[in-house]
Amino acid sequence: MENVRDLSSTEVRELIRKQKIIGPTAGMATGYTQANLVIFKKEHAFDFLLFCQRNPKPCPLLDVTEPGSFVPKKLSNKADIRTDLPKYRIFQDGVFTEEVNEITDYWEDDMVAFLLGCSFTFEAPLLENEIPVRHIEENCNVPMFKTNIPCEKAGIFEGPTVVSMRPMTPEDAIRATQITSRFPSVHGAPIHLGDPSLIGISDISKPDFGNFVTINEGEIPVFWACGVTPQAVAMESKPSIMISHAPGCMFISDVKDETLSVI
Amino acid sequence: MENVRDLSSTEVRELIRKQKIIGPTAGMATGYTQANLVIFKKEHAFDFLLFCQRNPKPCPLLDVTEPGSFVPKKLSNKADIRTDLPKYRIFQDGVFTEEVNEITDYWEDDMVAFLLGCSFTFEAPLLENEIPVRHIEENCNVPMFKTNIPCEKAGIFEGPTVVSMRPMTPEDAIRATQITSRFPSVHGAPIHLGDPSLIGISDISKPDFGNFVTINEGEIPVFWACGVTPQAVAMESKPSIMISHAPGCMFISDVKDETLSVI
Numbered sequence: 001m002e003n004v005r006d007l008s009s010t011e012v013r014e015l016i017r018k019q020k021i022i023g024p025t026a027g028m029a030t031g032y033t034q035a036n037l038v039i040f041k042k043e044h045a046f047d048f049l050l051f052c053q054r055n056p057k058p059c060p061l062l063d064v065t066e067p068g069s070f071v072p073k074k075l076s077n078k079a080d081i082r083t084d085l086p087k088y089r090i091f092q093d094g095v096f097t098e099e100v101n102e103i104t105d106y107w108e109d110d111m112v113a114f115l116l117g118c119s120f121t122f123e124a125p126l127l128e129n130e131i132p133v134r135h136i137e138e139n140c141n142v143p144m145f146k147t148n149i150p151c152e153k154a155g156i157f158e159g160p161t162v163v164s165m166r167p168m169t170p171e172d173a174i175r176a177t178q179i180t181s182r183f184p185s186v187h188g189a190p191i192h193l194g195d196p197s198l199i200g201i202s203d204i205s206k207p208d209f210g211n212f213v214t215i216n217e218g219e220i221p222v223f224w225a226c227g228v229t230p231q232a233v234a235m236e237s238k239p240s241i242m243i244s245h246a247p248g249c250m251f252i253s254d255v256k257d258e259t260l261s262v263i
Numbered sequence: 264m265e266n267v268r269d270l271s272s273t274e275v276r277e278l279i280r281k282q283k284i285i286g287p288t289a290g291m292a293t294g295y296t297q298a299n300l301v302i303f304k305k306e307h308a309f310d311f312l313l314f315c316q317r318n319p320k321p322c323p324l325l326d327v328t329e330p331g332s333f334v335p336k337k338l339s340n341k342a343d344i345r346t347d348l349p350k351y352r353i354f355q356d357g358v359f360t361e362e363v364n365e366i367t368d369y370w371e372d373d374m375v376a377f378l379l380g381c382s383f384t385f386e387a388p389l390l391e392n393e394i395p396v397r398h399i400e401e402n403c404n405v406p407m408f409k410t411n412i413p414c415e416k417a418g419i420f421e422g423p424t425v426v427s428m429r430p431m432t433p434e435d436a437i438r439a440t441q442i443t444s445r446f447p448s449v450h451g452a453p454i455h456l457g458d459p460s461l462i463g464i465s466d467i468s469k470p471d472f473g474n475f476v477t478i479n480e481g482e483i484p485v486f487w488a489c490g491v492t493p494q495a496v497a498m499e500s501k502p503s504i505m506i507s508h509a510p511g512c513m514f515i516s517d518v519k520d521e522t523l524s525v526i
Contacts, residue, residue: 046309049316053324054337061316181526184447188525262451262525263444
């Protein structure tokens with residue numbers, strides 16, 4: 001699938017829609033923004049929208065569909081959110097029940113889809129700045145941790161902030177702060193660096209989600225608010241139905257990463 | 264009222280609550296962020312929240328209250344949105360009906376208050392960078408214009424983007440772009456500069472709102488998305504009731520302007 005890197009977003013979505021791609025999308029359609037997906041019925045949409053507005057670092061909204069519409073117009077007016085991701089997860093009353101390759105049968109006419117920024121967008125400029133990204137080097141998932149930093153509650157939605165961790169030298173941490181600050185709509189600047197216990201992480205070698213990665217001598221852990229937060233919070237709030245992307249199987253938009261920078 | 268400049272946000276709100284201040288808040292409690300206010304009943308709140316999410320440049324949300332709550336917790340957990348602004352305007356079915364100094368009698372337990380960023384926040388760093396701000400020099404309201412740039416529709420809310428205009432030299436326009444880019448939550452970078460006709464403004468000497476200001480030889484008009492947009496759009500959408508601040512009579516928050524910068 002190496003050549004998928006050079007395809008356009010439209011071309012990759014076409015392959016996904018035909019279920020020729022049914023796995024993780026990392027590295028596909030280079031330069032195009034990938035997004036997290038969460039879908040609720042209208043009854044929870046206001047609370048969730050408010051939750052995202054109140055917690056923009058873990059929940060940076062890129063697009064919200066009109067109730068009943070499966071077209072994420074801001075990210076791609078040619079896409080269909082029901083078929084254009086490789087893999088979805090269905091949660092009923094907060095319990096993961098099924099993994100599917102399209103959700104046409106689950107779609108209801110009062111559903112609202114939320115598309116949230118993803119760290120893939122800021123990892124590209126980190127790499128271009130020669131800042132090593134350990135989980136990419138080690139070919140595994142980024143390590144993620146639940147913290148003791150509470151999100152601002154909104155309606156039924158509340159819970160702790162989840163962070164992703166990338167180890168790097170202090171010098172690289174400073175440069176990474178500058179780079180990611182330019183991208184507030186994909187989590188922005190780090191929310192912590194150094195001592196993990198200060199944000200309630202007792203063992204840095206045991207992530208709550210994703211994989212452990214090597215922390216070299218002279219490196220510090222750097223923590224960014226993570227797009228897993230809204231899913232984790234939503235699961236705990238047990239809405240009757242919630243649909244999300246499967247881990248790593250993101251929505252590939254027609255928006256270019258660089259257009260998300262604020263300066 | 265010159266000394267009001269040096270009071271804290273809490274002290275000024277106290278004077279406002281006692282109706283010792285019933286006029287415009289420009290220049291009061293220097294360094295504290297001031298905000299636009301729009302209030303709707305819950306039935307329109309989702310649509311309006313979605314409208315703001317889709318149009319972040321004219322509608323940069325700083326805080327949204329829980330339905331029925333009059334405490335804008337993110338901006339000040341000691342404030343009461345019903346009494347802490349000097350002057351409010353009531354709109355019924357899209358028609359301006361009354362101007363009042365507090366809205367306790369109008370408050371209903373399903374109302375949601377939206378607080379939006381205001382250009383006061385970015386004018387301070389413009390002045391600190393020795394960029395002249397003409398309407399401040401001429402002691403009048405900033406000139407504002409309806410453009411031909413449509414906002415993204417959301418539910419009942421749709422209409423054109425309103426812009427504010429500040430004339431400056433091209434050199435200052437470049438520096439002003441850098442400065443305001445740091446503040447995406449108070450309209451961010453300009454959306455146009457130069458030829459007004461390109462965004463549907465036929466006569467730069469006849470603003471739709473506010474006052475005409477002098478444009479000197481060698482200056483170009485620079486246009487920022489304006490917080491009047493959501494009010495103008497909401498009025499056209501004729502919700503049964505809408506309450507806003509009266510022009511220039513803003514909510515003074517406990518948040519410092521500088522904390523809104525992204526870099």
